[in-house]
Each structure stands twice: as structure tokens, then as C-alpha cells.
Amino acid sequence: MLQYLKKRWKYLVAKLGGNFEESADPKIQLEQAISEAKDQHRRLREQAASVIANQKQTEMRLNRSLEELERVNANARQAVLMADEAQTTGADDKAASYLGAAEQFANRLITLEADIESIKSMHFKASEASDQAKAAVEQNSTLLQNRLSERQALLSQLDQANMQETVNAAMNTLSESVGSDVPSFDEVREKIEARYAKAKAVSELTEANIDTQMLEIEQAARNVEAHARLDAIKEQLGIEAAAEPQAIEEGD
Secondary structure, eight states, X not given: OHHHHHHHXXXXXXXXXXXXXXXXOHHHHHHHHHHHHHHHHHHXXXXXXXXXXXXXXXXXXXXXXXXXXXXXXXXXXXXXXXXXXXXXXXXXXXXXXXXHHHHHXXXXXXXXXXXXXXXXXXXXXXXXXHHHHHHHHHHHHHHHHHHHXXXXXXXXXXXXXXXXXXXXXXXXXXXXXXXXXXXXXXXXXXXXXXXXXXXHHHHHHHHHHHHHHXXXXXXXXXXXXHHHHHHXXXXXXXXXXXXXXXXXXXXX
16 A cells, blocks of 8 residues: 555656646746856855865965974074084083073974975865866856856747747647637638639629620621611612511511
8 A cells, every 4th residue: 555655646746747847937947047057156166265265274384384394493503503602612501401402493393394294295185176176166167158158049949939839829720620619711711712703703604694795786786887888889889779678477
């Protein structure tokens, strides 16, 4: 039962995640990704600053130790010279005091030299870490700049995709039926074209009938004119015009 509940829970999480990804606005997600990249770069810079600061502190500590070493070494030399001068003049008590001071300086030199070697090792490692931190910040800065430049291209591409999707939806609306009560654009076009074709056909038939009647009238007018011309010619020739044929009686 527990195994079933785990599977069911994972299924619900995956389904909700899928629904979220489908409904999420890519533009907002892109801005979130850029904001996260900026925060990550800021955290990286802070970490790098701490590493570089540690290297700087180690370097200052090393410089102080080297300066102290030089000073203690000079004091030890001076104590030895003063002890030698005291022995030369017969001041044995002073000579012994100066030699004691020289021994203390010598012990301090040994301690300082050991500390300096340890600090040098620490400084070397800190310098390596500092160089790596600087390189990481520089590399991540270049990557962030590329992401910022790519964001503009992606936003433009996203706008083009939204426009194309709108055009595609409009084209689908024109070519597909919206519902049972709303005809599609193609159906309306076919209906209009059918009515236009029918009206055009009727118009052409009407024009053809009028043209035939006009031809008949023109032909009759030409026949009357022709008969009048023939009568005029006969009159000029002195030929009497033939009598008009009597109309055929009805029923004959």
C-alpha cells in the first residue's frame, strides 16, 4: 500500500509539473533564469573576494615576518659586535650580557624562520586559490554577458513565435468550422461563389435573349429598307411595282 501511495504521489507531482511547464510564460521563466544567473554571479564574486582577501592577509603577514626577521637579525649582529667590543675592553660583565641578548635574538631568528616557511607555504596556496577565484569570476562574467546578449535574441524569437501562433490560429479558424451553428470561411465562400455563378448565368441568358430580339428587329428594318430601295430602282426603270401578295386567308 505504501509503495502504491509513493507511485501515486510521484505521478501527481509529475503531472502538476507538466501542467505548470505547459502553462508557464516563457518570458517570465527567462527573466527568472537571468535573475538566478545574476545572483549566482554575485555569490561567486563574494566567495572570490573572501579568497583573495585571505591571500592579501597572508601576504601582509609574510611581509611583517620578513621585516621582523631582518630587524632581529640586525639586532643579533649588533649584540655580537657589542659583546666583542666589551671583551676587548675587559668589560666581561657587559660582554656576557650582550652575548645573552645575542642568544635570545638568535632563538627568535630560528622561530621567525620556521614561521616564515609556514607562512610562505600558506601564501603559495592562497595565491593559487586567489588566481583560481579570479579566473572563475572572469569566466562566469563572460558567461553571464553571453546569457544577457542571448536573452534579447530569445525574447525576439519568442515574440515571433507568439505572432506565428496567432497567425496559425487565425488560419485554422478560417479553414475549420468553429461550431455547428457557425459556418467556416470556406463554406461561406462556396455559398457566395455559387450565388454569384447562378446570378451570372441568369444575366448571360437574359443578355442573350435581348441580343436575339435586337437582331430580329435590325433584320426586319433592313428588309423594309431593301424593299423600298428595290421599288425606287423599278420606278427609275419604268417598271411597275408588282402587286403585294394577298394575305393568306385563315383556314387555307
